[in-house]
Amino acid sequence: MTNGHHDIYKSYTLNYKLYLAVLIETKNIGKSFGSHCALRDVSVGVREGSVFGLLGPNGAGKTTLIRLINQIILPDKGEILFDGRPMTGDDVRQIGYLPEERGLYKKMKVGEQAVYLARLKGLSRSDATSRLMHWFQKFQIEEWWDRTVDQLSKGMQQKVQFIVTVIHEPRLLIFDEPFSGFDPVNATLLRNEIMELHKKGATVILSTHNMTSVEELCDDIALIDHSQVVLHGNFKEIRESMSTNLYEVSVDTKENESTAADLPSWCHHVSVDGDGNVFRFKLDEGKSANDLVELLLSKCRLLSFHEVLPSMNDIFIATVTGKEVEQ
Amino acid sequence: MNKILLVIQREYSTRVRKVSFWLLTILVPILLAALYAIPIYMAMKPQDRAVVLVADESGAFGGLDRDDANRSDSRFVSNEVVEYRYAASLDYARRVMDDDEDVSAILYIRSRASGAIPTDACLYYRTDLPTQQTRYDVDLQLQRILRNRLLQAHGISDDEYALISGTKINLRTEDLETGREAFLGVKTVLGLVLALLIYVAIFMFGSQVMRGVVEEKSSRIVEVVVCSVKPFQLMMGKVIGIALVGLTQFLLWVALTAVALVGIQAGNSDLFGAAQQKHAVTEIATKGSEATAQMSLSGDMADVPQLVEGIAAIDFGAIVPAFLFFFIFGYLLYATLFAAAGAMSDNDTDTQLFSLPLTVPLLLVLLLLPAIVDSPSGGLSVTLSLIPFTSPVAMMLRIPFGVPLWQLWLSMALIVITFPLCTWLAAKIYSKSILRFNLLASWRRRRNNNVADDKMQ
Numbered sequence A: 001m002t003n004g005h006h007d008i009y010k011s012y013t014l015n016y017k018l019y020l021a022v023l024i025e026t027k028n029i030g031k032s033f034g035s036h037c038a039l040r041d042v043s044v045g046v047r048e049g050s051v052f053g054l055l056g057p058n059g060a061g062k063t064t065l066i067r068l069i070n071q072i073i074l075p076d077k078g079e080i081l082f083d084g085r086p087m088t089g090d091d092v093r094q095i096g097y098l099p100e101e102r103g104l105y106k107k108m109k110v111g112e113q114a115v116y117l118a119r120l121k122g123l124s125r126s127d128a129t130s131r132l133m134h135w136f137q138k139f140q141i142e143e144w145w146d147r148t149v150d151q152l153s154k155g156m157q158q159k160v161q162f163i164v165t166v167i168h169e170p171r172l173l174i175f176d177e178p179f180s181g182f183d184p185v186n187a188t189l190l191r192n193e194i195m196e197l198h199k200k201g202a203t204v205i206l207s208t209h210n211m212t213s214v215e216e217l218c219d220d221i222a223l224i225d226h227s228q229v230v231l232h233g234n235f236k237e238i239r240e241s242m243s244t245n246l247y248e249v250s251v252d253t254k255e256n257e258s259t260a261a262d263l264p265s266w267c268h269h270v271s272v273d274g275d276g277n278v279f280r281f282k283l284d285e286g287k288s289a290n291d292l293v294e295l296l297l298s299k300c301r302l303l304s305f306h307e308v309l310p311s312m313n314d315i316f317i318a319t320v321t322g323k324e325v326e327q
Numbered sequence B: 001m002n003k004i005l006l007v008i009q010r011e012y013s014t015r016v017r018k019v020s021f022w023l024l025t026i027l028v029p030i031l032l033a034a035l036y037a038i039p040i041y042m043a044m045k046p047q048d049r050a051v052v053l054v055a056d057e058s059g060a061f062g063g064l065d066r067d068d069a070n071r072s073d074s075r076f077v078s079n080e081v082v083e084y085r086y087a088a089s090l091d092y093a094r095r096v097m098d099d100d101e102d103v104s105a106i107l108y109i110r111s112r113a114s115g116a117i118p119t120d121a122c123l124y125y126r127t128d129l130p131t132q133q134t135r136y137d138v139d140l141q142l143q144r145i146l147r148n149r150l151l152q153a154h155g156i157s158d159d160e161y162a163l164i165s166g167t168k169i170n171l172r173t174e175d176l177e178t179g180r181e182a183f184l185g186v187k188t189v190l191g192l193v194l195a196l197l198i199y200v201a202i203f204m205f206g207s208q209v210m211r212g213v214v215e216e217k218s219s220r221i222v223e224v225v226v227c228s229v230k231p232f233q234l235m236m237g238k239v240i241g242i243a244l245v246g247l248t249q250f251l252l253w254v255a256l257t258a259v260a261l262v263g264i265q266a267g268n269s270d271l272f273g274a275a276q277q278k279h280a281v282t283e284i285a286t287k288g289s290e291a292t293a294q295m296s297l298s299g300d301m302a303d304v305p306q307l308v309e310g311i312a313a314i315d316f317g318a319i320v321p322a323f324l325f326f327f328i329f330g331y332l333l334y335a336t337l338f339a340a341a342g343a344m345s346d347n348d349t350d351t352q353l354f355s356l357p358l359t360v361p362l363l364l365v366l367l368l369l370p371a372i373v374d375s376p377s378g379g380l381s382v383t384l385s386l387i388p389f390t391s392p393v394a395m396m397l398r399i400p401f402g403v404p405l406w407q408l409w410l411s412m413a414l415i416v417i418t419f420p421l422c423t424w425l426a427a428k429i430y431s432k433s434i435l436r437f438n439l440l441a442s443w444r445r446r447r448n449n450n451v452a453d454d455k456m457q
Helices: A004-010 A062-069 A089-094 A110-120 A125-138 A154-166 A184-199 A211-217 A235-241 A289-299 A312-321 B002-016 B019-044 B090-099 B132-153 B158-166 B184-218 B222-226 B231-267 B274-287 B292-298 B304-312 B316-344 B348-367 B369-374 B379-384 B391-401 B405-433 B439-456
Strands: A022-033 A036-047 A051-055 A077-082 A095-098 A172-176 A203-207 A220-225 A228-234 A246-252 A267-273 A278-283 A301-307 B050-056 B082-087 B103-109 B122-125
Touching: A022 A062, A036 A051, A036 A062, A036 A077, A036 A203, A036 A220, A036 A228, A051 A062, A051 A211, A062 A172, A062 A203, A089 A095, A095 A154, A110 A125, A110 A154, A110 B002, A110 B222, A125 A154, A154 A172, A154 A184, A172 A184, A184 A203, A184 A211, A203 A211, A211 A312, A220 A235, A220 A312, A228 A235, A228 A312, A235 A312, A246 A289, A278 A289, A289 A301, B002 B231, B019 B231, B050 B090, B050 B132, B082 B090, B082 B132, B090 B103, B103 B132, B132 B158, B184 B222, B184 B231, B184 B304, B184 B316, B184 B348, B184 B369, B184 B391, B222 B231, B231 B316, B231 B405, B316 B348, B316 B391, B316 B405, B348 B369, B348 B391, B348 B439, B369 B379, B369 B391, B379 B391, B391 B405
Parallel strands: A051 A203, A051 A220, A095 A172, A172 A203, B050 B082, B050 B103
Antiparallel strands: A022 A036, A022 A077, A220 A228, A246 A278, A246 A301, A267 A278, B103 B122
């Protein structure tokens, strides 16, 4: 198969405006494992204080990119800038990383283990202990301090894992599928914690297949497919740029029964919803919302009018499969 | 550097607190002390006298004598171990044995035609095998009586016999320059002990390193850890931490064994007094049961002073530092490779497969052990003691016999040079494989793909 569709979607890569300073930036990164090319010419920037969604199908190269940022592996080509200068080993201390494949030492006590992992991040023993105590109380898991990990449920382990990820108050937080393994209650708890850290100024990279959470949380996104960045930019702008000229209108049907009838050729009636008073119209290229409003005003009483933008799910599928956005 | 210390600390403290560590630490000295104390205790313990019925049909062993009870040199003589009773026939003896539970065996000596001296005797028993002491005493007395018969028949006096049997020539192996005896037996045993210690330590602690790596990999904690520690630091921290655990265990073994032995001696001073002990050791040795070691030590039946002399003649000043050197470097060399093997595995089957090549060099040394011991300065021995992967064990086999200094230094230099190369290679494999799963499966897939490609062409 060819990667032809990537060239088409390159055009969607938007003129990326830097509202804030870029905290971490990869420049033309390339990485291969043997004959397998994991990343090709990847350039992404994450603005300080933003929530950045790193998306892509399984095996696209997201985890490789995250590992490169964490300096677990080194790139074959290109460079990584942190705070505008080439990244060094010390910068890793300012990163908190929750891997997708995560675990703990099963036979070790929870508290002891958390202290060890926190000390590896550069905290002193006393500092680590007092911060951990605070987090353990917050998550109401103090009584687990002296138990071994294999006595904990999976959700409990995930909480401990989250705590050790953020314990050193890093500037950059990277979460790879953070919500997997959590029940809805705990997933919400985790989401709130992430957003609280974000409010306090942390930059967040979120890699997930959960498109709803991307829509809710992310300011910017990058979509990686077949080792390349195929879409990168501000989520809102991408959404607007991928608009399909689809509008949702609700009208007062009592006045005019024949709204759907005799439409001009540039306006396609897509669907009827609700009690038959919510319509979707798709317009041909060259026609705008104003044209539709004008048309409708002449026919009926307008109750509401808004553009239907593609969801993250639609954008993802369209980009990866190389088809038009379908709604 | 600080991070390596943290890793070392974790490896050490979690292992030293394990129950299995202390179990092993306590059991080994107990075992060693038991090995030492039990034979002596058994030898010193007064035992019940066994009763043996002698049914001597030939008459050569006093079976047909009626009133000749005081002619002890041609009869079985009861002693503290065995009480001998003569029986007229095997049938009679059998009936006595049926009635009397104390009788533990019947010694049956069949008569031979023309009154020739018998060459066969049989010790019959029922259910319970006669003790080794009993069998030994019966055999001793059989040979004694037979010998006396023959001496008598050939008209050789006791004095003449004593002269013949007491005179022998003692072959010694001495250094031409120093004139000191070689004590080959003692040195062989010492070499074997040292070599086995290193062999066992390398595999015991090497496989602990490997298991530790597999544990980190399969529990998926490794990715959490390697984002704060470099894979190399993690690997070396583990290797060094486990080395310290090994040394701790070793020192505890030495100390606890010493305590146990002192304790045994203090608790049973009457049983283990110096004179008693020597008596016991010689007794064990002459009885030939646990004496194999001592016998091979000095050729002549375990002569304790000679053993002591042999040990004194060994140059411990050279052996102890060399042992420690090869112990540490041998372990380090293999431990890093075991770590790499662990990093490539996801499960136990993989572990066995990847660690197999590592066991080959040392196994080879063990297989060639007789050849090395036979000729400690031969070409094969020298070669094996220079190759870094075999030298820790091979050099230990050679070192008690004295190794030319240049060979020792060369061997040490080679292992010191190989160590960083080995570590570099191991670290490379380790950091490349530690985050990849199902390596074997992906290799197979790749191979199958290649095969498929070939077919298509």
